[in-house]
Amino acid sequence: MPLPLLLILSMTLLAVGVYAIATARQASCSRRVYSVALAISGVALILALTHLLTTSAPATLNLPIGLPWLGAHFRLDALSAFFLIVVNLGGAVASLFALGYGQHEHAPERVLPFFPAFLAGMNLVLLADDAFTFLFAWEFMSLTSWALVMAHHQESANARAGYLYLVMACFGTLALLLAFGMMAGPNGGYAFAAIRTGEMTPELAAAVLILALLGAGSKAGLVPLHVWLPLAHPAAPSHVSALMSGVMTKVAVYGFIRIVFDLLGEPMAWWWGGLVLALGGITAVLGVLYALMQHDLKRLLAYHTVENIGIIFIGLGLALAFQANHMYASAALALTAALFHILNHSLFKSLLFLGTGAVLTATGERDMEQLGGLIHPMPWTALAFLIGAAAISALPPLNGFVSEWLTFQAILLTPELPQWLLKFLAPAVGALLALSAALAAACFVKAFGITFLGRPRSPAAAQAQETDRYSLAAMFTLAAFCLLAGILPGLVVDGLAPVVGLLNGGAQLATQHTQPWLTLAPIVDAKSAYNGLLVLLFMALSGTAAALLIHQFASNALRCGPAWDCGFPDASPATQYTAGSFAQPIRRVFGSIVFQARERVTLPPPGDGRPAKLEVQLRDPVWEYGYAPITAAVITASTRANHLQYLTIRRYLSLVFGALVVLLLGMALWR
């Protein structure tokens, strides 16, 4: 029953989009659109949740629309139900946030029609059960999000971001199109049910895996296909950035999981896992290193999405490697880790983007070098952002730690794998994962510390005001989920069990909620356990006890005065550490290798009044060695081919004739 309802809800969202086209310029339209989107996402969330927790049988539905010989197939199983939860939770919270944030939008007619349509597109991707519907919904999702990226197209950076996004989205869809074509085979069995039962040769399946990595990976932001993401995600309005980074990347991961784990079935070679694992590890570390070099808050967050996608793909790669060796218990752990991280990342990344939106509304700035001291005028936003920052830095007792802990536990099972390459790869990826977690903490000390702490670096930051109640409610909803998933991870793992079972031939982790004290103990025979609830309880108890005892028996006197700073009275906020200077040690340690970072100091001679200058030069290896040659080749080829536009009619005719002769010759030789 929930499946038709979910489809109706998606259609309603589309209708809301159409309604918004007509009325977007009215002042009340924004509120109406977002409240309806909030209500619909909420209902869809509840439907998906009940399906995941109660039913195990997938529901299917065929509608006679779309291609006449195929129809439109829809299916709701545990996997799509889980991702529906992620999407609709994100959608509901973003709508709630936008109830306040949307009031400040200066071009509502460019946002309001596309926002519900974007939500509908993502829901439809998850429900699609044949290649045509899937790709149609996928493209719809891409295009509506592109329109949202282009909402503020007057800024030239946004226009460039939109262009790059469009090119990469087309490339990704092309790869997926080919993948589905290969899976459907010569008979054109495009329904997913037909693909599942079809036989595939190992070579063809490997080609599909590579294409899925290219297609879904480019949308998710796998290195080296990530280049569009840090440009496009920040360009959209903040609640849409939250959706794109927190939710749409997850839909891309869904595409990968659906194709590789569900449609292809068992992995046919062990190197599949190795490939995905290596890509994940590289993506995680490069993503966080890129993020550390940024001083635009939204771009920093977008690069962190790249990092977290890497962590998710590490889990998926491990699962593939285990499945290829028929180690289903270990694969269940790796899959649980990946799915848990998908949920976690959607929570804290949305939270952080919403927080950035609040900062943007309050100050008009997203450049950290112009911010600072926002914790004083915006204490609640600061608290919510802090919770998100701690969660994404994998600090216990919040949720980010749990999924990284699960991933580590899965890596610790890899010595049982028989292949040598995987044996070498797994600890190396473990080191990369540890490195990225530590760097993420450094990055979020920077993001939170420079933006919210210290003293204001610009008048805009000094005059900021706390954001509105809707936005705060949205942020604290997500923060509460971050905490809950961190202290009650056993319940989340149990909720994920049907999804893991579906993807893993029925094998899933042991039931967790029956463990004493709600401990998380995923591996039965090894006694590795983590209990976030007790950690939180102990910390709260010892911290409060210390505070009470000290205030009661020692001293509670407090005097305010100017900062000590080693006795140097220092009036100017410009002497504070900036985002650039905070990252300098890390830039020097890691950036000199990865980005060939060079610093040049220009000191004017004594007596010269000019200011000294420090220039930092960073080079993006992916763009320089990957994309720049391709763009150069395309431009050269098109310049050469440009001559063809200015030929006489005689030459055109001879060209056509020549082409015909070559084709016929080719046909003759082929036979």
Add this chain to the structure above:
Amino acid sequence: MALITDFLVQGGQMLLILLLAPLLTGWVRTLKAQLLRRRGPSLLQPYRDLLKLLRKEVVLADSASWLFRVTPYLIFAAIWVAAALVPTFASGLMFNWTADLIAIVALLGTARFFLALAGLDVGTSFGGIGSSREMMIASLAEPAMLMMVFTLSLLAGATELTTVARFMLAADVGLRVSLALALLALLMVAIAENARIPVDNPATHLELTMVHEAMVLEYSGRHLALIELAASLKLLLYVSLIGCIFAPWGMATAGEGLLAYFIGVAAYLGKLALGGFLLALFETSIAKMRVFRVDQFLGVALMLGLLGALLLFVSRSL
């Protein structure tokens, strides 16, 4: 009844480490002074310092926020909980399974995260320099530590410290190259994490190379007392950790009775004294290094940890 005993033993351990932590710091300081042929302060000086600081009023910078005032309690709580989860005189205590070694490392990460934020809060350049360098050091020390955890848990089959300690107590461990590499990595990380020479100097003030002291420069009174106590606890944690993993001899098992606990406590005190002595000896015999040499120092630790883990991964199938 058993539950109450368990609670008492667990609580006893928490109090024990809290009381012992300043003593260890004082012990190291006294030894260092005597190695330099100075008389040095009394062993109890850290207690007196703490009491003095606790009774003084807090002078708070005008630009400090609520985070600055909450952080000392948070850091203290996180490090105390982490230290309480490391088996000291007895393994298998009631809440030892609450968090494994990875979680303990991450709890220390939580403390560091908030301390670094507090360094940035007042908005002075000294705080910033400390936070920035601390996070740089952590970005290498934490992976090195986790690699060490990998090695241990591959050997012992679990990341939980009680299991690890019991495994190391068993006779058939023998000498292993991986363990030696892991020990080296852990020692290097411990030195870096506790802001000891050659990475940082715990006795320095007003010097551009300082890291930990620069972050806490704006703290005073009870806040500073808590941070100092937390730093002592962290030192104790690392010494107990090294003792628990690489020298678990004499450690009692939960429920073995008073005599075993007594032996356990005596052995633990011996380990602390020895650890403190070695630390003091090491610190007096080496010079502090430049900040930008620290990454090479910790890079070695990371590589040693990775090498140890790799050796195990590879040798397991042989």
